[in-house]
Amino acid sequence: MSATDTPPAPPAEEAAPARPVRGRSLRKRLVPYWLLLPGILWLLVFFALPMVYQASTSVQTGSLEQGFRVTWHFRTYADAFADYYPQFVRSLLYAGTATLLCLLLGYPLAYLIAFRAGRWRNLLLVLVIAPFFTSFLIRTLAWKTILADGGAVVDALEGLHVLDVTSRLGWTEDNRILATPMAVVCGLTYNFLPFMILPLYTSLDRIDPRLHEAAGDLYATPAATFRTVTLPLSMPGVVAGTLLTFIPASGDYVNAELLGSTDTKMVGSVIQSQFLRVLDYPTAAALSFILMAVVLLVVTVYIRRSGTEDLL
Amino acid sequence: MRLLRSLRRNLVVIAGLLTLACLVLPNLVVTVFSFNRPNGRFNYAWQRFSLDAWKDPCGVADLCGSLSLSLRIAALATLGATVLGTMIAFALVRYRFRARGAVNSLIFLPMAMPEVVMAASLLTLFLNMGAELGFLTVLIAHIMFCLSFVVTAVKARVLSMDPRLEEAARDLYAGPAQTFLRVTLPIAAPGIAAGALLAFALSFDDFIITNFNAGSTVTFPMFVWGSAQRGTPVQINVIGTAMFVIAVAVVLVGQLVAGRRRNNTRK
Numbered sequence: 001m002s003a004t005d006t007p008p009a010p011p012a013e014e015a016a017p018a019r020p021v022r023g024r025s026l027r028k029r030l031v032p033y034w035l036l037l038p039g040i041l042w043l044l045v046f047f048a049l050p051m052v053y054q055a056s057t058s059v060q061t062g063s064l065e066q067g068f069r070v071t072w073h074f075r076t077y078a079d080a081f082a083d084y085y086p087q088f089v090r091s092l093l094y095a096g097t098a099t100l101l102c103l104l105l106g107y108p109l110a111y112l113i114a115f116r117a118g119r120w121r122n123l124l125l126v127l128v129i130a131p132f133f134t135s136f137l138i139r140t141l142a143w144k145t146i147l148a149d150g151g152a153v154v155d156a157l158e159g160l161h162v163l164d165v166t167s168r169l170g171w172t173e174d175n176r177i178l179a180t181p182m183a184v185v186c187g188l189t190y191n192f193l194p195f196m197i198l199p200l201y202t203s204l205d206r207i208d209p210r211l212h213e214a215a216g217d218l219y220a221t222p223a224a225t226f227r228t229v230t231l232p233l234s235m236p237g238v239v240a241g242t243l244l245t246f247i248p249a250s251g252d253y254v255n256a257e258l259l260g261s262t263d264t265k266m267v268g269s270v271i272q273s274q275f276l277r278v279l280d281y282p283t284a285a286a287l288s289f290i291l292m293a294v295v296l297l298v299v300t301v302y303i304r305r306s307g308t309e310d311l312l
Numbered sequence: 313m314r315l316l317r318s319l320r321r322n323l324v325v326i327a328g329l330l331t332l333a334c335l336v337l338p339n340l341v342v343t344v345f346s347f348n349r350p351n352g353r354f355n356y357a358w359q360r361f362s363l364d365a366w367k368d369p370c371g372v373a374d375l376c377g378s379l380s381l382s383l384r385i386a387a388l389a390t391l392g393a394t395v396l397g398t399m400i401a402f403a404l405v406r407y408r409f410r411a412r413g414a415v416n417s418l419i420f421l422p423m424a425m426p427e428v429v430m431a432a433s434l435l436t437l438f439l440n441m442g443a444e445l446g447f448l449t450v451l452i453a454h455i456m457f458c459l460s461f462v463v464t465a466v467k468a469r470v471l472s473m474d475p476r477l478e479e480a481a482r483d484l485y486a487g488p489a490q491t492f493l494r495v496t497l498p499i500a501a502p503g504i505a506a507g508a509l510l511a512f513a514l515s516f517d518d519f520i521i522t523n524f525n526a527g528s529t530v531t532f533p534m535f536v537w538g539s540a541q542r543g544t545p546v547q548i549n550v551i552g553t554a555m556f557v558i559a560v561a562v563v564l565v566g567q568l569v570a571g572r573r574r575n576n577t578r579k
Contacts, residue, residue: 032407036415039396039459043418046456050433057436105331112328126563127332131339133559135517137536138552141544142338145345145356193335222321243424251426254519258540268428268520275432275524281439288432295426 058285068281080286084270088290091266092298094181094256095249098188102196102245103238105189110200110237111230115209128197136191140258143187147177147259179261187255192248196241203237204230239306243299250295267291339556346549353543365546369554372545375535379551382532385447386516389454393515394508396455397462398500404463405470422460430457431524438525445527453525454515461514462507469503 058076062068081088113124131139147153157163158175166172171182207230215225253268267287274284345355349362370376400419403409422430434456438449477499481491519533526534536548 032403032409035399035403035407036409039400039463040415040418042396042456043422043459046434046437046452047422047430048418050430050437053436053440054433057440105327105334108324108327109329109331111324116325116328122567124332126560126567127336130556130560130563131335132513132517134339134342134552134556135533135536137519137533137540138342138548139338141356141536141540141548142341142345145341146337148356190334190338193331197331247424247426251428251520253428254537268426271428271432272523275435281436284432285436288429291426292429295429296424299424 054285054288057281058289060282064279073282076282076286077290080283081290083283084267084287087265087267087270088294090181090264091250091268091291092294094185094188094264094266095246095252097185098192098249099196099242099246101185101189102193103242106193106196106200106241110197110204113197113201114204114207115212125201128194128201132194137254137258140187140191140255143183143190143259144178147183147186149176149178153177178259179264181260181264183259184256184264184266187259188249188252191252191255192245195244195248199240199244200234200237203234203240207233235306239303243302247295247299251291339552342549343553343556346546346553348546348549350546355544355546355549362546365550369547369550372547374530375545375547375551378530378532378535381447381529382516385451385454385531386512388451389458389515390508390512392451392455393458393462393511394504397459397507397511398466398504400459401463401466401470401503402500405467419460419463422457423464427457427520428524431521434521435524445525446529449525449527450522450529450531453521454518457518457521458511458514461510462504465507465510466500466503469506470500473499 056070057068059070059072059074060068061071061073061076109124109128113121113128117124145151154163154175154177157166157177163172163175163177166182167174171185172180177183177186211229211233212225215229216222220228251268253266253272256264256266256269268291271284271287271291274280274287278284345358346365347361347363348355348358349360349364350357351359365371400415404412404415431453434449434453438445443449473496478491478495481495486494517533518531519537522531522534523537530538532551536544539545539548
């Protein structure tokens, strides 16, 4: 153990008053504000102010040629939602499914790395992070090869009659996976899996393995140990992981565009094309605002419900 | 019975390794297909082995230009976000000030927002200001969304620092500047490095925000996106493979060096 680990360090917050409080000059008291100023200004101008501009754009009417003017035209919201609610529903559905899949796939791997990997732990962690180093667009395109019609994956699933079931559920069509909802959900799951695994691993890693032994000594079966000890203690990781997966997945349009078809478009695709191709800025801004509101609502309710507000 | 039990005991290992296989599989595909000679414009089906793309990685128009542009933007965005983010992190941990809650929310919100929302709202700002979209707007956007991640990484490290080390330095007559440069900064360095690395990776690989705010500027992810519509040159796979190999090598060397240093201090 290194020297810095041995003494239990008092938290920094408590240590602060130990400094000379009396006689602190104005200059010294202004230090934190100077430290904060440039960064906070950057966020105010390029994160908060754009939200104001977007709000204003969403209630404007006009055209590209004559310019847009604020007319408090709130109908844009109603129209945008009426026109594109299938894409909204689809986005939430796909993102929710992908988040659930990430949790189911990611938990065993995080558990494996935290408790069972031994000296392979660092290698496994590197393997989880390593895919990040290749551009995610290139990796997403690789799924076009993996899921290609007549490829090994499609053949195997067809042989096992899995595709029959998924076709009946509407997840796939005509014995193909590409250009179906399944391909999009698969791409979303793959792309955001590391964002699930890393927080899960962090919270599992904090669990004292002796708690498992204690549970075993008290005649808990492995399943009971997991249910009553491991899972509750890993909840902060579950919450952080699901948020880190769901939030970016709900606004994503890359997977829907690269792996899906026109029937699998998500709301991100609509916002992108309204902004960059159709140039209907008010509708695009309104859609973006609705998405933001929905995501913030889902996140707030979720955090309240799971009782992990201190996570923030 | 025993076999069944050992299978059950190792179920989590098997499931975990399967997930890992899913994670690594696309990288294998990217690597294998960098040696492909496709028929036609798209590199999705295996035809036959060829080293052409590896011999001429810049053989496609604009590919290496976009790569160097991405590297330049990522380097500058990392610099900007790391400096601004480290300052905020120190202010948050070490000082008391008004509006701490507001500052915390302002830092948390960009991470809790779908990227497309930030991208779209930033574009409305630039459109309203009449700013010309290009290198500068992309750089501004990248610094903005990397900032929060740097703050989080640095804050975690500074929080776990033992303040007594700095008190000791002061007791030994080190001035504030000397204490900061010789004690505080070296201890905070791993957190700052982690934040900088994260910022670099996020900026280099960013697509959605860049897609909205780049105008006609083409970064590497923008190039890949465009090529997905027009035809994917094998060189993309070469670059993807090379990035993967370089990054893994850097990580492994870093681990080796860190491990050796730890062994040395133990002796």
